[in-house]
Amino acid sequence: MSAAGVKPAPTTKGAVPFLKVPKEGEPYLAGSKCGKCGEVAVGTRETCGRCGARQGVEPVKLASTGKLYNFTVVHRNFPGVPVPFISAIVDVDGGGTLKGNLLGVDPDPAKIKFDMPVNIVIRPVPQKDKDGNSYLAYFFEPRN
Amino acid sequence: MSNDVYVVGTDMIKFGRFPERSVPELGAQAALMALDDCGLTIHDMQALYSGNLFEASAGVGQRILREIGQTGIPVVNTANACATGATAFREGWMAIKAGIYDVVLCVGSEQMGSGLLGGGGGSKGIPTEGLLGSGTMPSVFAHVGLEHTRQYGTTFEQFAKVSVKNHHHSTLNPKAMYQKETPLEEVMGAEMISYPNTKLMCSVNVDGSAAAVLCSEKKARELGLMGRAVKVRASALTSDPYTPRNIAMMDFNAVTRLAAKTAYEMAGLGPDEVDLIELHDCFATAELVHYENLGLCKDGEAGRLIDTGETQLGGRIPVNVSGGLLSKGHPLGATGIANIYEVTTHLRGEAGNRQVDGARIGLTHVVGAGSACAVHILEKA
Numbered sequence: 001m002s003a004a005g006v007k008p009a010p011t012t013k014g015a016v017p018f019l020k021v022p023k024e025g026e027p028y029l030a031g032s033k034c035g036k037c038g039e040v041a042v043g044t045r046e047t048c049g050r051c052g053a054r055q056g057v058e059p060v061k062l063a064s065t066g067k068l069y070n071f072t073v074v075h076r077n078f079p080g081v082p083v084p085f086i087s088a089i090v091d092v093d094g095g096g097t098l099k100g101n102l103l104g105v106d107p108d109p110a111k112i113k114f115d116m117p118v119n120i121v122i123r124p125v126p127q128k129d130k131d132g133n134s135y136l137a138y139f140f141e142p143r144n
Numbered sequence: 145m146s147n148d149v150y151v152v153g154t155d156m157i158k159f160g161r162f163p164e165r166s167v168p169e170l171g172a173q174a175a176l177m178a179l180d181d182c183g184l185t186i187h188d189m190q191a192l193y194s195g196n197l198f199e200a201s202a203g204v205g206q207r208i209l210r211e212i213g214q215t216g217i218p219v220v221n222t223a224n225a226c227a228t229g230a231t232a233f234r235e236g237w238m239a240i241k242a243g244i245y246d247v248v249l250c251v252g253s254e255q256m257g258s259g260l261l262g263g264g265g266g267s268k269g270i271p272t273e274g275l276l277g278s279g280t281m282p283s284v285f286a287h288v289g290l291e292h293t294r295q296y297g298t299t300f301e302q303f304a305k306v307s308v309k310n311h312h313h314s315t316l317n318p319k320a321m322y323q324k325e326t327p328l329e330e331v332m333g334a335e336m337i338s339y340p341n342t343k344l345m346c347s348v349n350v351d352g353s354a355a356a357v358l359c360s361e362k363k364a365r366e367l368g369l370m371g372r373a374v375k376v377r378a379s380a381l382t383s384d385p386y387t388p389r390n391i392a393m394m395d396f397n398a399v400t401r402l403a404a405k406t407a408y409e410m411a412g413l414g415p416d417e418v419d420l421i422e423l424h425d426c427f428a429t430a431e432l433v434h435y436e437n438l439g440l441c442k443d444g445e446a447g448r449l450i451d452t453g454e455t456q457l458g459g460r461i462p463v464n465v466s467g468g469l470l471s472k473g474h475p476l477g478a479t480g481i482a483n484i485y486e487v488t489t490h491l492r493g494e495a496g497n498r499q500v501d502g503a504r505i506g507l508t509h510v511v512g513a514g515s516a517c518a519v520h521i522l523e524k525a
Contacts, residue, residue: 042392072286073338074283076282077260077278078260109339
């Protein structure tokens with residue numbers, strides 16, 4: 001039993017709810033697949049957003065590879081957010097679409113190619129929350 | 145007698161920055177102007193529909209009545225992203241259409257701070273803005289534009305031409321925030337916010353308000369207001385239908401196409417019969433995709449449409465002759481009704497230097513993040 005006012009020890013969490021950090025094994029991105037229409041969505045769901053099925057929506061792990069669908073180079077942002085960076089939309093192989101930062105490419109529109117294959121990597125980030133918890137986030141990197 | 149609904153009075157304040165005034169004060173000003181436009185008073189109104197986003201829980205409609213007359217009428221406050229004002233207007237339209245009331249007042253008002261809108265991350269954990277891409281509005285709409293580039297090769301220059309056009313139009317509109325020409329080099333050379341949207345390709349944060357008095361045909365005839373009345377031929381409101389990338393990349397296309405289809409069907413006409421359009425140019429990239437979403441041209445032809453000048457004043461289908469959100473300004477809750485004001489003014493033949501000659505039918509469009517889209521089609525009675 002924990003005493004009132006005692007904070008739990010800091011842990012490592014995912015920066016978004018669908019980035020799962022299991023006690024054992026590798027962190028992964030969680031998705032769900034509808035048994036009725038086959039749609040793969042990001043995150044765990046009870047009901048299919050596409051067809052509305054209430055049953056047969058099963059959790060799946062999203063693939064760690066994908067293709068660049070879209071991007072923008074962000075030059076102005078809120079105070080404290082480092083710029084420039086590439087905000088990218090990636091279609092995950094096997095289903096699901098993610099928005100995240102594309103690393104390892106100059107933030108120059110001429111150097112960014114639609115449909116370029118990417119790896120989806122999960123890494124610790126320097127940011128901590130007020131309780132001292134550490135976080136993992138996912139990033140995209142060009143795949144050669 | 146039909147159950148058609150008419151705009152009989154409408155007006156907007158000149159958009160600007162009024163930090164010393166309150167939202168209800170701004171709304172009250174437009175409300176009184178719209179009432180004066182048709183010679184009615186708050187005592188003639190049977191209900192008030194008030195659109196405001198940033199003070200959505202603060203009873204803006206009731207506070208407007210404290211400024212202009214507390215007659216005890218029902219007040220409905222709406223909040224629906226950038227479609228907030230249009231939603232208030234539509235609620236008023238529905239109430240008259242349903243036969244509940246004969247004459248109602250719809251007001252949109254907003255006071256905007258300065259700076260970027262949007263951004264990722266909630267109150268839990270760590271902020272995700274800049275860590276997991278960007279949720280700021282210039283970036284969200286940069287993605288929208290570059291999707292068009294991906295499909296059709298649309299260029300930075302074509303997007304920039306939208307701003308040149310709309311800033312030019314605003315020089316003819318005394319109620320726009322800015323009246324300033326912006327040559328192409330200036331638009332393309334302005335500070336890059338989120339490629340391809342430069343600072344001059346982003347809508348202007350302004351304070352503003354607009355209002356409309358809606359009336360049944362029976363009542364409009366009784367009051368002798370049919371002379372300048374404008375019929376609401378169609379009112380459509382949609383939320384985003386499921387599309388596979390929808391959650392990672394907000395889909396402003398599907399929600400707009402659904403609203404446009406619904407509105408054209410309700411009005412029993414097609415885009416070819418529309419004489420002018422006020423559409424949601426919150427960013428220059430947005431205007432081009434909405435040319436196609438609203439059926440002004442075939443898919444893939446939006447770049448050509450801006451290149452050939454067809455959407456300029458004097459062109460085949462003038463778009464945003466008010467200056468648009470890019471230059472007139474974008475006070476979120478007021479925008480939807482300000483669009484109604486603009487189109488109504490043209491249909492009445494009262495738009496002065498920026499009048500679209502012979503305008504008979506006009507369309508207004510707003511789409512808000514999340515997503516909500518409203519399309520209205522108006523016709524001179």
